[in-house]
Amino acid sequence: MDHERELLKRARSGDTEAFDEIVTSHRTRVYALVFQILRNEDDALDLTQDTFIRAWRSLDKFDGRHPLATWLHRIATNAAIDLIRRRQARPQCELTDGPMAVDPASRTTPSSTEVPGAALDRRDLRAILDRALASLSPEHRAVVVLREVEELSYEEIAERTKASMGTVMSRLFYARKYLQTLLKDAHEEF
Amino acid sequence: MKNFESTFNRWVDGDLDEAERREFEAGLDAETRLAAKAWPATRALLKETARTISLPHPDFLNEQIRREIERKPAPAAAWFPLRRLLLAGACCVAAAVVLTAFFLPLQNHAETVVFMAETSSPDTSASAFQTPGARGAVIWLEGMPYIPGEERVQ
Numbered sequence: 001m002d003h004e005r006e007l008l009k010r011a012r013s014g015d016t017e018a019f020d021e022i023v024t025s026h027r028t029r030v031y032a033l034v035f036q037i038l039r040n041e042d043d044a045l046d047l048t049q050d051t052f053i054r055a056w057r058s059l060d061k062f063d064g065r066h067p068l069a070t071w072l073h074r075i076a077t078n079a080a081i082d083l084i085r086r087r088q089a090r091p092q093c094e095l096t097d098g099p100m101a102v103d104p105a106s107r108t109t110p111s112s113t114e115v116p117g118a119a120l121d122r123r124d125l126r127a128i129l130d131r132a133l134a135s136l137s138p139e140h141r142a143v144v145v146l147r148e149v150e151e152l153s154y155e156e157i158a159e160r161t162k163a164s165m166g167t168v169m170s171r172l173f174y175a176r177k178y179l180q181t182l183l184k185d186a187h188e189e190f
Numbered sequence: 191m192k193n194f195e196s197t198f199n200r201w202v203d204g205d206l207d208e209a210e211r212r213e214f215e216a217g218l219d220a221e222t223r224l225a226a227k228a229w230p231a232t233r234a235l236l237k238e239t240a241r242t243i244s245l246p247h248p249d250f251l252n253e254q255i256r257r258e259i260e261r262k263p264a265p266a267a268a269w270f271p272l273r274r275l276l277l278a279g280a281c282c283v284a285a286a287v288v289l290t291a292f293f294l295p296l297q298n299h300a301e302t303v304v305f306m307a308e309t310s311s312p313d314t315s316a317s318a319f320q321t322p323g324a325r326g327a328v329i330w331l332e333g334m335p336y337i338p339g340e341e342r343v344q
Contacts, residue, residue, distance in 0.1 A: 016256055020256055028245045031243070032243035045246070049258070056255075056259045133239075169196045170195050176198075180225035
């Protein structure tokens with residue numbers, strides 16, 4: 001942490017070598033966060049680059065009250081949410097905020113051949129979850145990722161996604177129900 | 191429904207107290223209860239999945255970022271000219287105020303025209319002052335033994 005503080009100090013004075021080290025330390029997690037929300041490699045790469053460039057230009061605004069990773073993730077999440085809003089991204093599945101959205105008979109439900117009775121290894125489970133996540137709308141996916149992976153509070157999610165608490169709760173509810181429905185066969189293997 | 195969603199989320203997150211939990215679970219069907227019990231495993235899997243995502247061409251990303259930030263002014267370099275510009279502006283304003291305050295009275299004085307006049311007596315001198323815009327001129331006489339009555343200012 002002291003090393004990071006030192007790097008920050010040097011970067012603030014214009015040392016690009018120091019900033020390069022910061023990028024190297026955080027690039028994978030920033031990319032993973034953005035990729036999980038957008039599910040598009042090119043977009044995720046662009047936004048990861050954009051996140052670090054924005055961070056470089058705003059280094060004097062980083063007050064150090066929170067870890068640098070938190071600050072970078074905030075910039076990355078905001079950029080991803082802004083991109084979703086700009087594109088008014090359409091959900092890849094018809095997951096709306098209504099009860100019909102969680103349909104156990106959906107075609108995206110893993111079939112018995114995809115989830116065989118034999119014990120699934122972790123890689124298979126991750127692949128199933130990955131497909132389930134990919135079938136969520138970007139807005140629902142963002143809420144799940146921010147809550148479950150980034151461990152943000154509901155209030156923080158509302159602030160980051162520029163949505164009301166009610167919307168956050170609703171999206172989280174349906175996303176969780178939807179994922180549980182898709183993963184119900186695999187639950188027994190956990 | 192909104193209240194149910196909120197309570198459901200708090201229930202999944204384990205944020206309900208014992209009484210709230212019992213009351214909420216009483217209204218749930220067995221399948222939902224079972225699915226929610228599996229949520230911690232799903233959550234762990236989500237985190238695990240996030241950790242397996244790898245960045246393609248990581249060094250290329252660094253190179254792109256470096257190229258971009260070196261093309262633009264460094265934060266410190268960008269900050270100082272702005273600060274210097276503000277300071278220079280403030281200094282200019284201050285200098286303008288000081289110079290105006292200093293030169294304004296002189297300028298008024300300089301506008302006053304002084305005439306010298308010859309007199310026939312070597313013991314007498316005469317000066318005349320006129321300021322543009324004033325409605326009259328001042329004639330200053332020194333050394334005159336007396337002023338004729340008709341020339342006196344009434």
